[in-house]
Amino acid sequence: MQIKSMHFVERAGRRLNDQRLQRNLTKLSTKFVTGRAVALTQLDDFEAVRDAAVERRNRSIDNLDLWLEKFEREATRRGATVLWAENAAEAGRLVVKIAEEHDVKSVVKTKSMVTEEINLNRALRRAGIRSVETDLGEYILQINGNEPPSHIIAPVVHKDKEQIADLFSRVHKRPRLTEISALAGEAREVLRAKFLAADMGVTGANFLVAETGSVALVTNEGNEGMCTLLPKVHVVVTGVEKVVPTLEDVATLMRLLPRSATGQSISNYFSLLTGIKGRAERDGARHMYFVLIDAGRTQLLGTDFQEMLRCIRCGACMNHCPVYQKVGGHAYGWVYPGPMGSVLTPNFIGLENALDLPQASTLCGECSVVCPVKIPLPGMLRKLREKQLAEGLRPWRERTALRIFRFFSVRPRLYRIAARMASSTLRRMGGRRHMISRLPGLSGWTNTRDFPVPSGKTFRDLYRATLRARGR
Numbered sequence: 228m229q230i231k232s233m234h235f236v237e238r239a240g241r242r243l244n245d246q247r248l249q250r251n252l253t254k255l256s257t258k259f260v261t262g263r264a265v266a267l268t269q270l271d272d273f274e275a276v277r278d279a280a281v282e283r284r285n286r287s288i289d290n291l292d293l294w295l296e297k298f299e300r301e302a303t304r305r306g307a308t309v310l311w312a313e314n315a316a317e318a319g320r321l322v323v324k325i326a327e328e329h330d331v332k333s334v335v336k337t338k339s340m341v342t343e344e345i346n347l348n349r350a351l352r353r354a355g356i357r358s359v360e361t362d363l364g365e366y367i368l369q370i371n372g373n374e375p376p377s378h379i380i381a382p383v384v385h386k387d388k389e390q391i392a393d394l395f396s397r398v399h400k401r402p403r404l405t406e407i408s409a410l411a412g413e414a415r416e417v418l419r420a421k422f423l424a425a426d427m428g429v430t431g432a433n434f435l436v437a438e439t440g441s442v443a444l445v446t447n448e449g450n451e452g453m454c455t456l457l458p459k460v461h462v463v464v465t466g467v468e469k470v471v472p473t474l475e476d477v478a479t480l481m482r483l484l485p486r487s488a489t490g491q492s493i494s495n496y497f498s499l500l501t502g503i504k505g506r507a508e509r510d511g512a513r514h515m516y517f518v519l520i521d522a523g524r525t526q527l528l529g530t531d532f533q534e535m536l537r538c539i540r541c542g543a544c545m546n547h548c549p550v551y552q553k554v555g556g557h558a559y560g561w562v563y564p565g566p567m568g569s570v571l572t573p574n575f576i577g578l579e580n581a582l583d584l585p586q587a588s589t590l591c592g593e594c595s596v597v598c599p600v601k602i603p604l605p606g607m608l609r610k611l612r613e614k615q616l617a618e619g620l621r622p623w624r625e626r627t628a629l630r631i632f633r634f635f636s637v638r639p640r641l642y643r644i645a646a647r648m649a650s651s652t653l654r655r656m657g658g659r660r661h662m663i664s665r666l667p668g669l670s671g672w673t674n675t676r677d678f679p680v681p682s683g684k685t686f687r688d689l690y691r692a693t694l695r696a697r698g699r
């Protein structure tokens with residue numbers, strides 16, 4: 228996927244003015260946010276499950292090398308081949324090589340953000356291999372000119388039914404249907420033939436289980452079954468951090484993943500695949516490969532961002548983020564949007580290539596409140612901002628403003644005088660409307676909304692008045 232994260236501000240601005248997108252994004256709060264809230268009440272003790280999940284993910288990450296070695300041993304013992312890729316390009320080459328070795332002409336894929344990271348469809352296309360996305364959302368995006376996903380679990384959340392109906396009738400050359408079930412039926416009909424013709428299935432992994440060498444896959448459409456049981460070759464492409472020691476770990480994490488993601492107590496489909504098809508088995512791939520990708524993940528170990536590796540890709544942080552809810556996923560310009568993306572993207576592609584992402588947050592803290600594995604996202608965003616400042620990556624105007632603020636904040640008397648002057652000046656500027664519609668240096672705010680005037684008093688004045696009123 229092409230990196231456009233450096234253009235966040237401009238991309239976000241365009242999306243804020245897109246009324247249709249704004250309507251479509253309301254699904255996040257009406258569907259996912261409320262769904263999650265209800266689903267969590269079904270757990271006896273959500274916080275206890277959350278603590279257990281944190282502990283289990285930490286156990287994986289603290290000894291990542293050991294669990295990965297164990298995973299490799301167990302998967303190999305059951306007939307699979309485990310391959311390691313240091314970066315995206317190497318991962319793409321490995322998958323293409325596997326396809327060529329097995330004379331693969333056509334691939335069916337499940338949704339996988341890691342394959343977006345490595346641009347797998349493009350690599351396969353360049354090698355003359357047809358690759359079809361089979362997750363309904365991803366399929367819609369693929370037939371719409373390989374549009375990138377805008378959400379990690381609901382890739383097409385930015386579109387509405389009418390847009391999809393138009394697209395289907397144009398691409399499938401069939402009468403325009405408008406019912407969601409009919410549109411899904413039409414996609415199913417088209418995809419059925421692709422499943423039957425495919426020589427290779429590519430999936431991501433929700434979890435890799437070290438003790439059994441298995442891959443756990445979660446979907447709501449069952450396409451993971453069709454991708455892994457019908458073709459002769461199954462390739463799992465995933466990040467190294469997805470490994471967990473035991474099946475018990477998967478059971479704990481699965482109590483949180485669908486609930487946090489879509490508000491379901493359990494996903495419609497859950498597959499646990501272990502090794503290649505046995506002699507007595509009717510279904511399954513004859514050849515199974517794991518392509519395990521680092522691409523910046525192990526660099527996070529031992530840093531302020533290590534806890535990010537706990538992420539189970541549920542999407543709850545973006546569903547609840549007031550910034551994501553307004554700008555949608557495409558504004559972020561790479562694979563991972565929302566608060567988790569604003570931490571991962573600068574770490575994976577370089578802070579200088581994602582300058583505005585750590586700033587794309589109000590630091591309201593909601594993302595860490597809803598994160599099932601308690602990743603301190605606001606703290607990490609703050610750390611990235613500090614890094615940017617230390618490396619001189621912020622614009623001079625911002626750095627100057629911070630320097631001025633620092634000058635006053637370490638001189639309390641001067642700060643008090645300046646704050647009082649600023650407050651009363653702003654109050655006067657608001658006139659009778661008590662609103663400021665143009666403010667030099669803050670046009671980013673006043674271009675789209677008025678700035679309410681302050682009371683004319685400083686915080687200290689108000690605080691003192693409150694204390695006096697309470698007789699203290």
Ligand code: SF4
Pocket residue numbers: 537538539540541542543544545567594597598599600601602
């Ligand atoms: S950071 Fe937390 S909330 Fe966000 S996707 Fe990862 S696990 Fe889910």
